[in-house]
Amino acid sequence: MPLNRLVDSGQSLPTPDVQRTTFSMDAIARFVCNTWEEILAAQAGGEFDAVIIGSGMYGAYCAAKLFEFGEELAQQDKPRILVLESGPFLISEHVQNLTRLGSFFNVVNETLVEDSQKNIVELDTYSNHHKFNSHHRCVGGKSLFWGGWTPRLLEEDLQQWPAEVREYLQLKDRADGYEFIEREIGTKPTADFINGELFDILKGLAKDVLQYKSDRIPSLKEVLDPPIAVMGQSPGSGLFSMDKFSSLPLLLDAIRRDNDNTNSNNQNRRLFLVPNVEVLKLETVNGVVTQIVVAIKDPFDRENKSLARVVRLNLSPRAVVAIAGNTINSTRLALNSFPRPQQLAPNSELMGRNLMVHVRGNFIWKVTRAALGVPNQLDNELQTAALHVRGTTKTQKGSGQFHFQFYAAPSLDNPAFPGAKGNAEEFLYRMIPNLDEYYRILAAQTKGTMEGKIVLSIRTCGETFGDKTSPIGTNNVSWIGVNTFGGTGDDVYTNGEYLRVPKVFVNLVETPADKEVRVAQAQAAFAFVETLSNQPPGSATQTNPNAPIQFINTEGGEDGLGTTYHESGTLWMGTDYTQSVTDVNGRFHHVSNAYCIDQAIFPTVGSANPVPTGLALSRKIARSIIERHTEVANISDEPGFETLYQGNFKADGWEIATSGSQNFFDVQNQDTPVLGAGVADKNGGGLGVLWFTRKKFKNFILKLEWKAFEIEANSGIFLRTAEPKALDDSFYHSSTEIQIDERGYDFGNNIYGSPLHKTGAVYEVFAAQKWAAKVISHRNSGKPGYWNSYEIKVQGNQIEVKLNGHLVSAGTFPELLEFAAPSDGKKKRSEGFIGLQCHTEVVQFRNIRIKEL
Numbered sequence: 001m002p003l004n005r006l007v008d009s010g011q012s013l014p015t016p017d018v019q020r021t022t023f024s025m026d027a028i029a030r031f032v033c034n035t036w037e038e039i040l041a042a043q044a045g046g047e048f049d050a051v052i053i054g055s056g057m058y059g060a061y062c063a064a065k066l067f068e069f070g071e072e073l074a075q076q077d078k079p080r081i082l083v084l085e086s087g088p089f090l091i092s093e094h095v096q097n098l099t100r101l102g103s104f105f106n107v108v109n110e111t112l113v114e115d116s117q118k119n120i121v122e123l124d125t126y127s128n129h130h131k132f133n134s135h136h137r138c139v140g141g142k143s144l145f146w147g148g149w150t151p152r153l154l155e156e157d158l159q160q161w162p163a164e165v166r167e168y169l170q171l172k173d174r175a176d177g178y179e180f181i182e183r184e185i186g187t188k189p190t191a192d193f194i195n196g197e198l199f200d201i202l203k204g205l206a207k208d209v210l211q212y213k214s215d216r217i218p219s220l221k222e223v224l225d226p227p228i229a230v231m232g233q234s235p236g237s238g239l240f241s242m243d244k245f246s247s248l249p250l251l252l253d254a255i256r257r258d259n260d261n262t263n264s265n266n267q268n269r270r271l272f273l274v275p276n277v278e279v280l281k282l283e284t285v286n287g288v289v290t291q292i293v294v295a296i297k298d299p300f301d302r303e304n305k306s307l308a309r310v311v312r313l314n315l316s317p318r319a320v321v322a323i324a325g326n327t328i329n330s331t332r333l334a335l336n337s338f339p340r341p342q343q344l345a346p347n348s349e350l351m352g353r354n355l356m357v358h359v360r361g362n363f364i365w366k367v368t369r370a371a372l373g374v375p376n377q378l379d380n381e382l383q384t385a386a387l388h389v390r391g392t393t394k395t396q397k398g399s400g401q402f403h404f405q406f407y408a409a410p411s412l413d414n415p416a417f418p419g420a421k422g423n424a425e426e427f428l429y430r431m432i433p434n435l436d437e438y439y440r441i442l443a444a445q446t447k448g449t450m451e452g453k454i455v456l457s458i459r460t461c462g463e464t465f466g467d468k469t470s471p472i473g474t475n476n477v478s479w480i481g482v483n484t485f486g487g488t489g490d491d492v493y494t495n496g497e498y499l500r501v502p503k504v505f506v507n508l509v510e511t512p513a514d515k516e517v518r519v520a521q522a523q524a525a526f527a528f529v530e531t532l533s534n535q536p537p538g539s540a541t542q543t544n545p546n547a548p549i550q551f552i553n554t555e556g557g558e559d560g561l562g563t564t565y566h567e568s569g570t571l572w573m574g575t576d577y578t579q580s581v582t583d584v585n586g587r588f589h590h591v592s593n594a595y596c597i598d599q600a601i602f603p604t605v606g607s608a609n610p611v612p613t614g615l616a617l618s619r620k621i622a623r624s625i626i627e628r629h630t631e632v633a634n635i636s637d638e639p640g641f642e643t644l645y646q647g648n649f650k651a652d653g654w655e656i657a658t659s660g661s662q663n664f665f666d667v668q669n670q671d672t673p674v675l676g677a678g679v680a681d682k683n684g685g686g687l688g689v690l691w692f693t694r695k696k697f698k699n700f701i702l703k704l705e706w707k708a709f710e711i712e713a714n715s716g717i718f719l720r721t722a723e724p725k726a727l728d729d730s731f732y733h734s735s736t737e738i739q740i741d742e743r744g745y746d747f748g749n750n751i752y753g754s755p756l757h758k759t760g761a762v763y764e765v766f767a768a769q770k771w772a773a774k775v776i777s778h779r780n781s782g783k784p785g786y787w788n789s790y791e792i793k794v795q796g797n798q799i800e801v802k803l804n805g806h807l808v809s810a811g812t813f814p815e816l817l818e819f820a821a822p823s824d825g826k827k828k829r830s831e832g833f834i835g836l837q838c839h840t841e842v843v844q845f846r847n848i849r850i851k852e853l
Helices: 027-032 036-045 057-070 102-106 163-169 177-185 197-212 248-261 327-337 435-446 512-532 611-627 729-734
Strands: 050-053 081-084 118-121 220-224 271-274 277-285 288-296 309-314 320-323 358-368 385-395 398-412 450-463 479-482 490-493 499-502 504-509 549-558 594-596 654-656 664-667 674-677 685-692 700-708 714-721 736-741 788-795 798-803 806-812 833-840 843-852
Touching: 027 248, 036 271, 050 057, 057 081, 057 248, 057 271, 057 611, 163 177, 163 611, 177 611, 197 220, 197 385, 197 398, 197 512, 248 271, 277 327, 277 499, 320 327, 320 611, 327 479, 327 499, 327 504, 327 594, 358 512, 385 512, 398 435, 398 512, 450 512, 512 549, 674 685, 674 833, 685 714, 700 714, 714 788, 736 788, 833 843
Parallel strands: 050 081, 050 320, 081 271, 118 504, 320 594
Antiparallel strands: 220 385, 277 288, 288 309, 358 450, 358 549, 385 398, 398 450, 479 504, 490 499, 654 685, 664 674, 674 843, 685 833, 700 788, 700 843, 714 736, 714 833, 788 798, 798 806
């Protein structure tokens, strides 16, 4: 008999306010989640410093690490974090760590892309062709359901990634990179989860195949232990094992730790999770996200948009927003929120290009024990084996990577375990709480009635190739776009306010190169089984049950492109804003406080499951956000450097250019001499230059620290300038300027977010490759302000700019003017004076020092 639908009574519950259903108490969700009204009230204790959109694999992980890394900071520096999730709370850990739950897998599935909003170009013979799998829309997302096969990207895969990211992923003996993630999720060590006599036999055979019979399968390169994200043993005495990895327990544990630390006082808490709220748009003002537009869903009718209530959350410019959905939803949100200004996208929008998935197939065989050299009776231990087999093939797009998830188990003829007759994975990825049942399985595998065969299963997974150059709308490549605003392809919301949100459109194409990888990996899989069994070519395609190898085509063979959950690449990272969407920390090149922390930022995908790479990048991004809440060292005296300012700019040899603003001043009552530039006026205050008159400089290293108080602050450091008799175009064009402007305002084009005009750029010459400045705390925020450091090296035609220790811009000037030469267009000088600029708002400077080279 169906249960009745629950109806909100509108009456508040007494504490503890745990709601009851017919069968259960909603206790776990109540103890880790908050309502929208509760987080609004919590802001009385301070604004949110980071908002994570999505609590799936990467959002939950990044939020937990932001909280964890933030614990190392002083109390006033610790960021407050809000996680917004569009789905409901379901369970608190991976579903395979729980007992049997029936069709639980599908309870929170929701359509990823409507049929009218996609075009998938592939063969009709593929399983689930022309479809996208539904995705799990709930707290924890896919991290509650994912498969767990987690190889690294290879060195070859990473060659197209930024060097900084490549080096980070390959770090050793640090709590970062692949090495740490593999320990954290349970991939390493491997022997605690897959072991036994059958595993040892097949691993030995597989290695022999690659070593002695590689001529039969030249595309296969390596056999490895299975990289499965399960921690099968306790990490330490007295502790439980962590079982199959999900990032959600990290988030939930952090929330409860925060709650305990603050005695459940929401105004003092630092980490919040709100379910059933879908972010529709990020509103930006002058290149900064200032507001999040949210639809609070009706929990009883989630798909009914007329019942969803549209609300807005205002953000301080110091706050960051991190998109952490899946690639399709993240790209839609970015395109609907902050498309690039045309001047920053002269060859059309980059966001949405480079869509990649994986080509996959599933194949099963039964092989006689004799053919494999497996004895009729195995050791008295559960015999489930798995291997990771890596391969590569040549394609018209270059080398294409692929791998096998190889599984093996005895084929049982036992009515107690009907699923084990032709399924190598029947006893894999399962929690069996009953020791009696375990012994029955063990007896069936080692002593019971068996077919005399081993079931072999291979899941192939291969690389596809993204296209970063073809515009969105190109027919024969894969991309993600959004519908034209205002048409029939909008989601329409009317409750709270009227709002139209263009729907996503996905074009997914299997290119000839992708198909070459698919064919090669399937051919290699069949050849591998034949060679492993010492049988002739072609025998693995036979379905004769009496043959040494029997092919069982029960899984549909090749999978469709939309079935992988591995969509990636559309917001890819890089150092050149004209060739990438986000920087090496997943921060959008053209939006000062927006990040992406999911698979969308991958430049390439290789054949590896994206999760370990995505988690490692989430960790890197969390560290970069926390670093913004730390201060650089106060270095007032450095050997080999001459100090240019000691507290009285006039006495120290500085002079204000007479033709500009005079708003320069010595800041009083400071522990370290501080020089101020500008006025506390967000609208400006006038252009001015303060220059060091005592000496011209040619080749040097200039170091200083600076601090701003409002996001509107704009200033710069002038190098090799002429004497500023007139602050006209000839002066500015011939001077080299290192910019300070967190909004990246391009005056000539009247746009914000320009990498040629943002902090760290060599103004209008060499773009800033990444954002690296500290958080700006406005004067009345109650938050500390942070000093930043600049290290600028100029030698001949070469310039290099480091911001807070990070190389942010560098380049070679094609031609330089002599100091006394007249101005010539925008050519820079080879020698000249050092200067500081006042422009908009106040920027302070300290520890200005120089070393001539």
